[in-house]
Amino acid sequence: MSDFQGILAIIMIFGMPVFIVGIVAYFRAKDRAETQKTVRMAIEKGQTLPPEFLESLQKTGTLKEKTPERDIRSGLILIAVAGGLCVLDFMHGDFMFGGLSGVAAIPGFIGVALLIMGIVGKRKA
Known part of the structure; x- marks a missing residue:
């Protein structure tokens, strides 16, 4: 079965x-x-x-036009997803920046990059 x-x-x-x-x-x-x-x-x-x-x-x-606000929002969402994966890894008991925490780095770094792009874009505008 x-x-x-x-x-x-x-x-x-x-x-x-x-x-x-x-x-x-x-x-x-x-x-x-x-x-x-x-x-x-x-x-x-x-x-x-x-x-x-x-x-x-x-x-x-x-497609909706890209704005700094959309970049910031997307970045924050991806950072939250990465944080959720890290918390899940921590709750599982083997929090050592491997497993899910390593996978969480991918959306986390993309989120940080989008956040930086949004902040820079807002300052230019």
Whole structure:
């Protein structure tokens, strides 16, 4: 029975992210289809579309612009993730900057870099 549980755990670990991304993609596609249907019906009825609505359609799906505030926020989140991994490693009882603490260094250093970029960007602006 333990082999089945191991295989099930591996399937869950790799399958859940795929499942979550699939659900997000499905609902985005459904939302786009509804928007296109609404626009098509408005055009068929001869209604004019306001410029604000057309601008909002163009902005949908585009990446948000990078700002120093976004860098600071992302940096703080990554530092918090690294801190959480370190605390988890400490609670496990073998806190010696190995294991999870070593893995925590990756998001930690990326977070510190983003934090520095955000602070420098704010000072320039």
